[in-house]
Amino acid sequence: MTVLDPVLERARHQMASALRSKVAGEDGPEKAKVIWESEGPRWFTPQDPIWRVHADASMFPAGIRALLLQSLHPLAMAGVAGHSGYKGDPWGRLQRTSEFLATTTFGTIEAAEAQIARVRSIHERVRGKAPGGRPYAASDPHLLAWVHAAEADSFLTAFQRYATQPLTAREADRYVEQAAVVASRLGVPQPPTSVSDLVDVIESYRPELSGTPEAREAARFLLVHPPLPWAARPGYAALAAGAVAILPRWARGPLRLPWLPVTERLVGRPVGGVATSVVRWAMQPAREQRHG
DSSP, rough: TTHHHHHHHHHHHHHHHHHHHHHOOOOOOHHHHHHHHOOOOSOOTTTTTHHHTTTTTTTTHHHHHHHHTTSSSSHHHHHHHIIIIIOOOOOOOOHHHHHHHHHHHHHHHHHHHHHHHHHHHHHHHEEEEETSSOETTTHHHHHHHHHHHHHHHHHHHHHHHHHHHHHHHHHHHHHHHHHHHHHHHHSSSSEEESSHHHHHHHHHHGEEEEEEEEHHHHHHOOOOOOOOGGHHHHHHHHHHHHHHTOHHHHHHHTTTTTOOEEEEEEIHHHHHHHHHHHHHHHHHHHHHHHHH
């Protein structure tokens, strides 16, 4: 053991604790214990692609990318702006999303179905009118399908870009198929079950997408004014750069994000990769203990 080993371990522990506090909340350890240690059948196993993707640090830039992509649908964005409290309680929203993903991916079927029922109940109460007067409802299968497609595409894209061992083409198809298990129970009609299906679904929504003032405001909040102490902002900025670097080109203009292919290839993606690697390094002890 070198002199630096204790220092690195202490830094890793501090970073992991800070990340878990933000992503999972103060009661995160108790929730994690229930998710991981409860006895009962599960939909997925550690060998499944969905387990590998959702357990990886690439989910950090993936989550930012998913939110940016989802915001391009005016009705989905109106629901977020009107009901989610993403500015007043951004970490609370992140923690609820994190708990849902963890429970439905790693938890027992009983716990996963309870989470899905809870979210469906919330969706039934989220309705209103977007600027311009168009009505929206979070339970609308068409909007649910967009939210799911944007998430699945973002999670898979980030994993393929930043994971230490990307999925094979067959595994990537299997990931999309496994993500559909949860999506169909949430109310998504015929969710995509292969990468090519997922690409087709994303393309089919493009005529409906636009950069509304609400979407651009959400992008500024996510990328420029995150609710973080100054000391934490450089690390977050690196993850955000990694997220923007893997956004499709057609999504940039509506959100007024520049398309700088050379800069992103030489800076954005490498910086995002390094930031993801640091997060992976920080979280590794907990994952090793969990699978050990």
